[in-house]
Amino acid sequence: MSASPSRDLPLAWVTGASGLIGWELVRAARAGAAPGWRVRGLTRADVDLANPRAVDELFEQERPGLIVHCAALSRTGACQADPAQAFRQNVEVPLGLLERLSAGRFVFFSSDLVFDGLHGGYVETDPPHPVNVYGQTKWKTEQTVLSRPNALVIRTSLNYGHSLTGDRAFNEEMVNTWKSGRPVQAFVDEYRCPIAASETARWTWDLIRSGQSGVIHLAGAERLSRWQIATEIARHYPALNPRIIPVTLGEHVGPPRAPDVSLNCEQLSGCLGRPLPAFRPWLAGNEPIHTV
Ligand SMILES: NC(=O)c1ccc[n+]([C@@H]2O[C@H](COP(=O)([O-])OP(=O)(O)OC[C@H]3O[C@@H](n4cnc5c(N)ncnc54)[C@H](OP(=O)(O)O)[C@@H]3O)[C@@H](O)[C@H]2O)c1
Incomplete structure (x- = not known):
């Protein structure tokens, strides 16, 4: 999965290139967002990253x-x-x-779920305190990545989009649920800052070009509840007769959830000199109404 043909440019790998964000990064690079790099998207078909020998060989x-x-x-x-x-x-x-990347740059995708969600509006210097295994793994990796001077950790939130497999993005899960005739349950008191994966990709390449290192928040400008997000998505699929059941965290049975992991992204907008997109206007302007 190659994005730019010139053999003279240094090589950039995008791992997870068949996933939601990785694929958008490769697409953005193909559209010219990564000048200066020869971008190669790596999928599991290219290498199983959990197989050290295969990774060594490809690195070599x-x-x-x-x-x-x-x-x-x-x-x-x-x-x-x-x-x-x-x-x-x-x-x-x-x-x-x-x-293995002794001299090169490493960009690691982390998550708003490194925070416990007890207050929201998190800035980069707030202390992480993850409440689930996913968040714990992200926080553990962040700490080692950040010990490298030119590494970048990007914490993002819920990413909206259309994946190659049709089931990666949260909106695809919702639509698939409605297509099967079931309602979507959505928390009225759990908050995130959703953003389109295509926007995440463009901002990421711009950040890389800016030479930024350390940790940075990259998410949508609007803090929305899961219920508000579902309601917004539903408006685009009237033909599916989408039903949403509002639920509260108090009713939730299962692994702990973080109530408000909204991210403050002022550092990023200051660094690149433009505001991050708000999700609802972005969706209204970019997503055609589906009649499926
Ligand atoms: N999407 C979001 O809403 C969101 C929010 C916050 C943070 N993030 C973070 O952002 C990053 C990208 O997210 P995403 O939504 O694009 O994830 P995704 O759609 O789940 O894609 C992950 C990709 O990684 C590949 N992969 C996993 N293990 C692999 C291995 N051992 N060898 C080779 N490939 C492997 C998967 O391949 P297979 O398909 O073959 O399994 C898949 O293509 C992740 O670190 C995620 O935690 C995402």
Whole structure:
């Protein structure tokens, strides 16, 4: 999965390139968002990143100068069900790549779920305190990545989009539920800052170009409840007769949830000199009404 043809440019790997954000990063690079890099999207078909020998071999052959690491066990439920696997995929794999990349730049995708969600509006210097296994793996990896001077940790929130497999993004899960005739349950008191994955990709390449390092928040400008988000998505699928059942965290049975992990992204908007997109206007302007 190659994005720019020139052989003279340094090589950038985007791992997890068949996933939601990785694919958008490759697409954005193809559209010119990553000048200065020869971008190669790596999928599981290219290399199983959990196989050290296969990774060593590919490193030896290709010697990337930049790795944008999107591969992960990204579903919180899967991490909670198998913490050992979550640790392998979300900690051992990225740290193995970091170790091999002695002189290059490493960009690690982390999450708003490193926070416990007790107050919201988190800035980069707020102390993480994850409440689930997924968040714990992200926070553990962040700490080692950040010990490298030119590494970048991007904490993002719920990403909206259309994935190659049709089931990666939260909105795709909702639509698939409605298509099967079931209602979507949505928390009225759990808050995130959703953003389109295509926007995440463009902002990420701009950040890389700016030379920024350390930790930075990249999310939508609007703090919305899960219920507000579902309601907004539903408006675009009238033909599915989408039903939403409002629920509260007080009724939730299962692994702990973080109530308000909204992110303050002023550092990023200051760095790149423009405001982050608010989700509802973005959706209204970009997503055609589907009649399926
Ligand atoms: N999407 C969001 O809302 C969101 C929010 C906050 C943070 N993030 C973080 O952002 C990053 C990208 O998220 P995403 O939504 O694009 O994730 P995604 O859609 O789940 O994609 C992850 C990709 O990683 C690949 N992968 C996993 N283990 C691998 C391995 N051992 N070898 C090779 N490939 C492997 C998967 O391949 P297979 O398909 O073959 O399994 C998949 O293509 C992740 O770190 C995620 O935790 C995402």
